[in-house]
Amino acid sequence: MEDRTYTADAEPGDTVTVAGWAHELRDLGGIAFLIVRDTSGKIQVKFEKDEMDDDLVETGLNIARESVVQVTGAVEEEPRAPTDVEIVPEEVEVIAGADPELPLDPSGKVDADLSTRLDNRTLDVRKPEVKAIFEIRAEILRAVREYFRSVGGTEINTPKIVATGTEGGTELFPVTYFGQEAFMNQSPQLFKQLMVGSGLERVFEIGPIFRAEEHNTPRHLNEATMIDFESAFIDHNEAMDVCEGTLHAAYQAVEENCQEQLDLLGYDDFAAPEEDFPRLTYEEAIERINATGELDEQLVWGDDLSTEAEKALGDEIGGHYFITDWPSEIKPFYIQDYDDDPELSKGFDLMHPRMELVSGGQREHRFEALEEGFEQQGLDPSQFEYYTKMFRYGMPPHAGWAYGVERVVMTMLDLDNIREAVLFPRDRQRLSP
Amino acid sequence: MEDRTYTADAEPGDTVTVAGWAHELRDLGGIAFLIVRDTSGKIQVKFEKDEMDDDLVETGLNIARESVVQVTGAVEEEPRAPTDVEIVPEEVEVIAGADPELPLDPSGKVDADLSTRLDNRTLDVRKPEVKAIFEIRAEILRAVREYFRSVGGTEINTPKIVATGTEGGTELFPVTYFGQEAFMNQSPQLFKQLMVGSGLERVFEIGPIFRAEEHNTPRHLNEATMIDFESAFIDHNEAMDVCEGTLHAAYQAVEENCQEQLDLLGYDDFAAPEEDFPRLTYEEAIERINATGELDEQLVWGDDLSTEAEKALGDEIGGHYFITDWPSEIKPFYIQDYDDDPELSKGFDLMHPRMELVSGGQREHRFEALEEGFEQQGLDPSQFEYYTKMFRYGMPPHAGWAYGVERVVMTMLDLDNIREAVLFPRDRQRLSP
Numbered sequence: 001m002e003d004r005t006y007t008a009d010a011e012p013g014d015t016v017t018v019a020g021w022a023h024e025l026r027d028l029g030g031i032a033f034l035i036v037r038d039t040s041g042k043i044q045v046k047f048e049k050d051e052m053d054d055d056l057v058e059t060g061l062n063i064a065r066e067s068v069v070q071v072t073g074a075v076e077e078e079p080r081a082p083t084d085v086e087i088v089p090e091e092v093e094v095i096a097g098a099d100p101e102l103p104l105d106p107s108g109k110v111d112a113d114l115s116t117r118l119d120n121r122t123l124d125v126r127k128p129e130v131k132a133i134f135e136i137r138a139e140i141l142r143a144v145r146e147y148f149r150s151v152g153g154t155e156i157n158t159p160k161i162v163a164t165g166t167e168g169g170t171e172l173f174p175v176t177y178f179g180q181e182a183f184m185n186q187s188p189q190l191f192k193q194l195m196v197g198s199g200l201e202r203v204f205e206i207g208p209i210f211r212a213e214e215h216n217t218p219r220h221l222n223e224a225t226m227i228d229f230e231s232a233f234i235d236h237n238e239a240m241d242v243c244e245g246t247l248h249a250a251y252q253a254v255e256e257n258c259q260e261q262l263d264l265l266g267y268d269d270f271a272a273p274e275e276d277f278p279r280l281t282y283e284e285a286i287e288r289i290n291a292t293g294e295l296d297e298q299l300v301w302g303d304d305l306s307t308e309a310e311k312a313l314g315d316e317i318g319g320h321y322f323i324t325d326w327p328s329e330i331k332p333f334y335i336q337d338y339d340d341d342p343e344l345s346k347g348f349d350l351m352h353p354r355m356e357l358v359s360g361g362q363r364e365h366r367f368e369a370l371e372e373g374f375e376q377q378g379l380d381p382s383q384f385e386y387y388t389k390m391f392r393y394g395m396p397p398h399a400g401w402a403y404g405v406e407r408v409v410m411t412m413l414d415l416d417n418i419r420e421a422v423l424f425p426r427d428r429q430r431l432s433p
Numbered sequence: 434m435e436d437r438t439y440t441a442d443a444e445p446g447d448t449v450t451v452a453g454w455a456h457e458l459r460d461l462g463g464i465a466f467l468i469v470r471d472t473s474g475k476i477q478v479k480f481e482k483d484e485m486d487d488d489l490v491e492t493g494l495n496i497a498r499e500s501v502v503q504v505t506g507a508v509e510e511e512p513r514a515p516t517d518v519e520i521v522p523e524e525v526e527v528i529a530g531a532d533p534e535l536p537l538d539p540s541g542k543v544d545a546d547l548s549t550r551l552d553n554r555t556l557d558v559r560k561p562e563v564k565a566i567f568e569i570r571a572e573i574l575r576a577v578r579e580y581f582r583s584v585g586g587t588e589i590n591t592p593k594i595v596a597t598g599t600e601g602g603t604e605l606f607p608v609t610y611f612g613q614e615a616f617m618n619q620s621p622q623l624f625k626q627l628m629v630g631s632g633l634e635r636v637f638e639i640g641p642i643f644r645a646e647e648h649n650t651p652r653h654l655n656e657a658t659m660i661d662f663e664s665a666f667i668d669h670n671e672a673m674d675v676c677e678g679t680l681h682a683a684y685q686a687v688e689e690n691c692q693e694q695l696d697l698l699g700y701d702d703f704a705a706p707e708e709d710f711p712r713l714t715y716e717e718a719i720e721r722i723n724a725t726g727e728l729d730e731q732l733v734w735g736d737d738l739s740t741e742a743e744k745a746l747g748d749e750i751g752g753h754y755f756i757t758d759w760p761s762e763i764k765p766f767y768i769q770d771y772d773d774d775p776e777l778s779k780g781f782d783l784m785h786p787r788m789e790l791v792s793g794g795q796r797e798h799r800f801e802a803l804e805e806g807f808e809q810q811g812l813d814p815s816q817f818e819y820y821t822k823m824f825r826y827g828m829p830p831h832a833g834w835a836y837g838v839e840r841v842v843m844t845m846l847d848l849d850n851i852r853e854a855v856l857f858p859r860d861r862q863r864l865s866p
Contacts, residue, residue, distance in 0.1 A: 001668075001671075002671065004666055019666050021827050038634070066827040095829065096828050096830075098826045098827040099826060102826060120823070120826075121627060122823040123631075123823070123826055125628065125632055127632070128632060131631065131632035131633060134589065135587055135633075138587045138588040141588055142578070142582070142588070145578075155574055155575070156567065156856060157855070159641075159656055160641050161617070161643065161656055162864070162865070163864045164865075173608050174609050175606050175607070175608050176607050177606060178645070180864060184608060184617075191856070191857060194554060194555045194866065195558065198556075198557070198559055199470075199561060200472065200558060200564060207640060207641065208590070208593050210593075210594065212611070222594075223593060223594055233434045233437055365529060366529065386552070386865045386866035389536075390553070390555040390556070391529075392532045393531045393536075393555070394454050394455075394500050395501065395529050395555075396501045396529060397434075405590075422590070423589060423628065426592055428611055431594065431595070431613060432597075432819045433623075433627065
């Protein structure tokens, strides 16, 4: 529709054609108002019954809510209208009539449970505040990619159908690939590492990952969009710098470019974090957690951090923070240990007070140490030969990390459920739409 | 490595630490040269045997090719060096020694077949001309996203594990999803359509698609990266405008920002197309193909275009072109037909002289017509209820299209095989790496 005007751009004095959804119809007797909603906003259309063509009024008053309509008319100032302007219609066309029985009310006046909303995502994302979440999500992706490019990263795409998982056969969805057993990839980990050993050196990928985890919680998804970064010739500290850089960039971009969306979501005090994220060692972390007195049992060195432990520390710190220098045994085999203390790894996590966001670290780049790691993990290195053999031909020291965009959206916007941050979630119960 | 200098930035007078791969070692007797390659380029390191520390010379002369090395020293002007400068080393460290038996020669002096290259992609992408392809690919993705945003598109991510395929059960890879039968999605088609009916109205996605096609040809992949676009309130002509816009933007971006990569690939005359792409109706296309006299048998209305037919027309036109107004019966059911001629559809293809790139069209947005289309296709509409039911609640007229980034890279850079345009291709034979 080349002659379409967005409702937000309709100025008094113009004659415009707008197109959108019938958001609401208010019949006050002699006068009736149709509110037309499009992606830019809403506009009021006035029907004066005695002064307008009967057919036009008839059409206007019989429009079912959420029908797609097209209205042509003069735009006039009207201080009593929601946007201070209204259209006096000359022509009204119902392009696609809606069934009057809506499974979901996009005006938001009637609450719907999450399951109904996800079953009817088209109607759900007509709500401006739901749409706002996905506009913010898109802005985060834009900002993160821009940041990666500013530090010399090259975007890559790695395969999602793979012969073997990153960490063995657990939590993988099996695929039948031309009669062969294959899997949906749970992480680009091994592939991005292969690329830091190539001439690209520094790479990023934003794409889907698949995890057959049994968890069905408000913060787990079985298919998520992962932001992966990996770079040659950096260590875990520099990797944390880049990680922090992407998140600062994302928050700043949302603050600068999504004020309208933040307003819709009710964030009048959204502020991008300006300070550096504190970096605690694992040892410091467990000491501080124990000192909170929030846990029934004191943590000892070697324990993984429970949700309660993370919460206790997160409440105290009150913002993002890194935990570094983890015990080797609770980090994956491809994370490098300190040379002077093999019990201590160069892995790190980035935490938000509500949950873990990032896991990363310096990787093991030495062939012999890597093969040993596979064996210690109970994995057969020969199954991963496509990966390990490249470590025999000059693999540089490297580090990297990954985070799911859904967790970033969820924590940034303080959403209750991660399913609010993905259009069509996949979980144990949900495979459709 | 915070004190690392890229080889391309080493200036005479500096003392630098460079890190990269041992590209070549030339021992001329009293003097030897080590060429260090990193992502930015190469630099020469000079070993004067009689004037330098014996251990340093010993280390330098025993470096196996493709080992990862770190060299610290003074940069001096040297007109005989490949980049007019060289490093006089003070310290040389082998960070990761390479096995002297390389499966592939990244210097490119020894040819390798494609299969060997793909098995050893890490080494292969050390070749600057291979790396250049993937840098150009990344630039195309950047430019296309930027174009989408300039026309109001919102980036979305749709699920890759789905209950039903876009066009029924053919050519789908089955996945076991918590005991249920599911599939890898062959296209975001249905999901992006669901989103144009939401408040987002205009959406794009760049992500993987999976097709269990039996084809094993130089232009087919079983997993590809698709660029998808869909918008409410536009018709097929406006969808073609956006499609053309993305490709013009991609070519221009490559011309402006990838000159170094184009030089490496030997394109001294790369020029972004400046003209609009011609738009031929299907009827005009078959007439012109018949007129070439290249085909053994004349095409008649209703025939699909064979590879030979496309080639005959492509050779004549010599650049990108659209074919519009296809017979309805050879286009998918979700493409809308002309109201005044139901034999004729509003589908279109964008052709490159070498192959089809894009397929798109105006979609059927009317619930009844869509259900009829499902049935005519022999599909059970109830299986797609998650999709069709949204058409009962105000689905706007809409249009869109999709193309694979690999075909764009392949045609833009005149690559022989589509596997040159993807880091880790998936085909009937290849599932690893």
